[in-house]
Amino acid sequence: VHKSTHHFDLVNFWLETEPETVYARGGLRFYGRENAENRGITRFYQRAYGSENAAGDPFALDLTADPHLAAMYLAAEKEDGYHRDQSVFGDGISIEDTLAVLVTYKNKALLTYSLNAYLPWEGYIVAFNGSKGRIEVTVREKSAINAGKERPEDGAMKSGVQEENTILVMPMFGPPYKVEIEEGRGGHGGGDPLLLRDIFGLPGEDKFNRAASHIDGAKSILTGIAGNISLQTGLPVKVDELVKF
Known part of the structure; x- marks a missing residue:
C-alpha cells in the first residue's frame, strides 16, 4: 500500500x-x-549491523559507511527502536514484491498496474491511451540508497544512467513530440518547498488544483486496501462497499 498509494493518488488526480x-x-x-533458500542462499541475518553474514552481501545496508545514514537511523535507534538495515531476506518478510492490479473507475477508465519492488532502478512509466492518441510519461529516478556504500552523484543511478523525466505525446494523426517539463528547485522536482509552504506558510497559486484534502488521501489508499482484500479473496472488490463518504 505504501508506495503504490502515491501512484494511485496520481491516477485519481490525472483522471479526475x-x-x-x-x-x-x-x-x-x-x-x-x-x-x-530456493535460489541457494544459505547465509542469513536479521540486520546488517554487527553481522558477519552481512559482509559481502550486495543487499546489505551498511549504516556505518554513510555519516548521514548513521546519524539519521543508527544513532536514533535508542529513541524509536527502528532498525533501518534489516535484511529483506530475513524472517518475517511478508509484504508482496510483485503485483498486477486491474482498476475500473467511475468514469469508465481502466488502469492496468504492474509493480516490481526488486528491480535495479526506481521510477515509473505511465501510458495514457485515449481517443486522440497516446501519452507516455517516464520518470526514472536515481538509486535511493545504494546499499550505504558510496552514493552516486545527485541525479545519477548506480550504472551511471542519468535520471529521466520525459513526456512523449503521440497524436492519433500526426507526428509524436516531446513536452518540456518545468521543474522547480528542491526535493521531488520542486514539490517539497511548495508542500511545506502550503502547510506552514502562505499557499501560493495552484493553477492545476494539486492541493489534496484528507478525502483525496483516503480515496487514494482505498485502491490499495481493496487490492489487498482482492489478493486474499481472489475476487474483485467494489470500493464503495468498503467506506462511505
Missing part, C-alpha cells in the same frame, strides 16, 4: 475520478527467506 472496482494478483516472489 475515483476507483470503482479493484482486482489484484501477486505475492512475495523475490524477497523473503523461502525465496532466497
Whole structure:
C-alpha cells in the first residue's frame, strides 16, 4: 500500500475520478527467506549491523559507511527502536514484491498496474491511451540508497544512467513530440518547498488544483486496501462497499 498509494493518488488526480472496482494478483516472489533458500542462499541475518553474514552481501545496508545514514537511523535507534538495515531476506518478510492490479473507475477508465519492488532502478512509466492518441510519461529516478556504500552523484543511478523525466505525446494523426517539463528547485522536482509552504506558510497559486484534502488521501489508499482484500479473496472488490463518504 505504501508506495503504490502515491501512484494511485496520481491516477485519481490525472483522471479526475475515483476507483470503482479493484482486482489484484501477486505475492512475495523475490524477497523473503523461502525465496532466497530456493535460489541457494544459505547465509542469513536479521540486520546488517554487527553481522558477519552481512559482509559481502550486495543487499546489505551498511549504516556505518554513510555519516548521514548513521546519524539519521543508527544513532536514533535508542529513541524509536527502528532498525533501518534489516535484511529483506530475513524472517518475517511478508509484504508482496510483485503485483498486477486491474482498476475500473467511475468514469469508465481502466488502469492496468504492474509493480516490481526488486528491480535495479526506481521510477515509473505511465501510458495514457485515449481517443486522440497516446501519452507516455517516464520518470526514472536515481538509486535511493545504494546499499550505504558510496552514493552516486545527485541525479545519477548506480550504472551511471542519468535520471529521466520525459513526456512523449503521440497524436492519433500526426507526428509524436516531446513536452518540456518545468521543474522547480528542491526535493521531488520542486514539490517539497511548495508542500511545506502550503502547510506552514502562505499557499501560493495552484493553477492545476494539486492541493489534496484528507478525502483525496483516503480515496487514494482505498485502491490499495481493496487490492489487498482482492489478493486474499481472489475476487474483485467494489470500493464503495468498503467506506462511505
